[in-house]
Amino acid sequence: MATHGARGRSGGRPTLEEVAARAGVGRGTVSRVINGSPRVSDATRAAVEAAVAELGYVPNTAARALAANRTDAIALVVPEPETRFFAEPYFSDMLKGVGAELSETEMQLLLIFAGSDRERRRLAQYLAAHRVDGVLLVSVHADDPLPDLLAQLEIPAVISGPRSAAETLTSVDSDNYGGARSAVEHLLSRGRTRIAHITGRLDVYGAQRRVDGYREALRDAGYEADERLIEAGDFTEEGGAQAMKVLLERCPDLDAVFAASDVTAAGARQVLREAGRRIPEDVALVGYDDSAIARHMDPPLTSVRQPIEDMGRRMLDLLLAEIADRRPAVSRGLERPQEVLATELVVRTSS
Amino acid sequence: MATHGARGRSGGRPTLEEVAARAGVGRGTVSRVINGSPRVSDATRAAVEAAVAELGYVPNTAARALAANRTDAIALVVPEPETRFFAEPYFSDMLKGVGAELSETEMQLLLIFAGSDRERRRLAQYLAAHRVDGVLLVSVHADDPLPDLLAQLEIPAVISGPRSAAETLTSVDSDNYGGARSAVEHLLSRGRTRIAHITGRLDVYGAQRRVDGYREALRDAGYEADERLIEAGDFTEEGGAQAMKVLLERCPDLDAVFAASDVTAAGARQVLREAGRRIPEDVALVGYDDSAIARHMDPPLTSVRQPIEDMGRRMLDLLLAEIADRRPAVSRGLERPQEVLATELVVRTSS
DNA sequence: ATCACCTGTGGGAGCGCTCCCACAGTACCT
DNA sequence: AGGTACTGTGGGAGCGCTCCCACAGGTGAT
CATH class of the missing domain: 3.40.50.2300 (Response regulator)
Structure with a gap:
């Protein structure tokens, strides 16, 4: 039986521990339920879920990030001034594709512009602090040092087009x-x-x-x-x-x-x-x-x-796979995929 | 004397503790230097700063957020589909103003669209999890429940235009x-x-x-x-x-x-x-x-x-003030400011 | 000399999680 | 009967910080 509005005795938000007490189980068990582990009996899971609902429990992301050493966030890095980002539909379509795919997950998207030197320094700091689990890099110029920085920091990354025929990072491009x-x-x-x-x-x-x-x-x-x-x-x-x-x-x-x-x-x-x-x-x-x-x-x-939205989707897929892979087996020397999507000519009256 | 590339014995990033050891001081002192506390002697500060530089130390945000109960992030919430966001210069100008002002600080900006029901649910979750210190809300409709949710969760917020003449939240608007x-x-x-x-x-x-x-x-x-x-x-x-x-x-x-x-x-x-x-x-x-x-x-x-960029700047200022105020003295019943910026008619040939 | 009161510093406690080891209980083999 | 091997569970340790109390040492009043 649900007790309505059962939260907030101490004024703060409920913690794992409180949920555990309420459900009459241990902390570890609640954690397992929250994270969808299969090693929990159906009865226990139901009890925990009830407690979560009653208390309106929401996990504390900071604590989770600290304990698990991940952030559940990825960055979409645009190495251009914001102005160009808004002026060119390419970027917004890309963002749409990524956003659509991302809303299927619990991950969060950060939009980062790195047009000016100052912004780039900030970004470097940001990456050094490992505040994202992975990076999507769009519209990269040939001499951009960003991809190398990413590689050096061992942050999973996917770029929207190879920098050259000899690209080493994972990329998704159209033909x-x-x-x-x-x-x-x-x-x-x-x-x-x-x-x-x-x-x-x-x-x-x-x-x-x-x-x-x-x-x-x-x-x-x-x-x-x-x-x-x-x-x-x-x-x-x-x-x-x-x-x-x-x-x-x-x-x-x-x-x-x-x-x-x-x-x-x-x-x-x-x-x-x-x-x-x-x-x-x-x-x-x-x-x-x-x-x-x-x-x-x-x-x-x-x-x-160009199927830009599809490219965005695909980039995210590849990035998530890379992030997931990294976790258990530290980057096995797998060859990085270079995906190329087909284009299509749309004939109108200008030709 | 700087030891070049002195990091990475254990493979991980340096911690406060390691910086403290290196500088020959305690953990608390390093924390004080990092956070710009005045209660540190000049000599000690210099030693700590040297150690920080040598080790390439970057604070772990998750740990900081957990310990200090803040996130150093604010959200710009757009209660519209992404399409409108990109179609209307209003939003991008606003973002430009906010971004410019924000780059003066250590805060991070999250761009969140809440156009669909699904996105709104996600946002509610997000806010409930207190993953941001404050919220900028633009283009709010009269019957939008978002501002009330924000008030209920006691999250500092500023909206880009009052919902009515009786607005209770802080707002910045043009005339x-x-x-x-x-x-x-x-x-x-x-x-x-x-x-x-x-x-x-x-x-x-x-x-x-x-x-x-x-x-x-x-x-x-x-x-x-x-x-x-x-x-x-x-x-x-x-x-x-x-x-x-x-x-x-x-x-x-x-x-x-x-x-x-x-x-x-x-x-x-x-x-x-x-x-x-x-x-x-x-x-x-x-x-x-x-x-x-x-x-x-x-x-x-x-x-x-309308001075939209200025409005963005001003909104951010007010939000940061509100966040800072909240911290020590829990929201004193201060009347919320309603700012109104002047407009200017630009005459061209269409009239 | 005694006391009060500064400044600067060290380090314990604790934030809310995840990870993992330990262990009870059950099941199925020898 | 004892062994082996699961499944499900509890809870300790620890992630890297901030907060705050304790305290040394100095300074100036009484």
Whole structure:
């Protein structure tokens, strides 16, 4: 029979010990029930669960973390200023995937920006203090020391894209090479031959792979590479606009643009319009990410869809597995998995 | 003399005890130095600091939280789905302000979405477990039980806008009434007389206050209220478009629209354009928030600027004060402050 | 000289858990 | 009958801190 509102004699929150007393069992047994150990009889478990409910018992996380040497928290680290995080749908989609998957567990997510030097120092402190069980690292640049710091501290980590072909950490990525190929092949099939490419930040490996895909698709179709059709962007709208200006100046005869992101394409579109080029009649435009702005753009933008939410989910799965593995057998020299998810070209009216 | 890389005999991280041994002092003294107590001689402090540096000591937060009964973490709770969080600049600006202020301290920020029932249950658990020292609550609806839960658990909290005129929790808000007045007075000064209003979610107190400001500005200018010129929106773009359609249908003679948010205004603009109304020639448009989209809109949108980042900063200040106060003297019946920050009308070409 | 009262310091107790060893009880073999 | 091997349970030890009491040694009043 439940005693309503039975808590709070001493004013504080109930402890394991109090639950044990109430249920007429030992501390260890309550702990076993709380943690779902199978080595508890059904009768005892029921009694403990009743006591927990009556007292409104909630475990003290600090005590648990101290005793068990874990935190039940993971960090999503974004090595960018907050501004970019909010400006680019990539990050929010990623967060959505991770969040969805995480809500299945008891783990807690910390969102950490490491854009400035100061923030990075804080993060290093934070990691040194082992305040998280694992780290998800998104959008890592080639020369970022963070992954190595993580490895050195032996903190489980998964990154959203390898830093190079020789990545040692676990990573989940989409098929940047294949995605770029499909975009270019699509433009070729539409009869375009002077196809320009506005790249992403080239210190991001994925951006390089997109350039590779662009180049090889053209080469395989029998076109000699024209390096003047390639201009570096940085995934931002301003960068896209800037690059588009340069390209129009340098190659006025271009008839298509493959941009390394949708926001880049948005910047390019603006410049194309100002230059009086019609989309897609004069210049076909293809973006990357298939984010919300691709659908809302005028005209709607053909784009390479990456399953970003799925990537987030998968990253979390791999991280949790790594955390769980670590616990018993200290990191056996298993090869780290490098997962690659397929992309899909979504054709709209801009091409 | 510093011994380089002096850590890690036992493989684990150094503890207070080890630092104490190294510095030749007691545990308590090291604790005092770490926590900045003044009751330590300069010589001792220097010795301890040297030992800390040599060993690379970082305090164990879990142990500290357990012993001191605090967590050094606060939560920013957003009672909305993540989607809205990312869609509305209001939230990200708020986060920016809070983040900036927080980086001055040792506190850690948790971003918690409580849009779905499931998320809310998780949050309740979380709060019951006292895993944060305080809570910042943004965008609270009138009937939200969260503030009362917080009060019941005696967790310090600050909300971003009062739930009603009789709010009991500490709050920081901008002057919604005055902001709305200034928008309407501006439109009146431009010679507009048939001024419509697309409201925000009316279960948000601030949205009601904007309606009040709108009504009273008109009344004070000698216009009788025409309720048909008011249509409810919900702060979203779709809501704005929907409301605009209704208004155009009902009052084709309107010559100005005051929208309760910039995104609402964006939705309205779309509908106005489709209906062939020119902005500002036929219909003047004023938004609220002065967010990035106001500047980028075509034509640039006149908008009421709220100092959202400042609000975030101020909320954090008040919360930290409340947390600090609570510690020694258990909540003396101090009246809770209700801060109101001024708004400013930013005139652009849409009006 | 005695007392009061500072400052600076050491270290015991205890925060609420998890881990693990010990052990009672039962079951099934020899 | 004794051995072996389970299952379920209780409770000690200890995680790394903070809090606070005790106390040494100095300083200045009486």
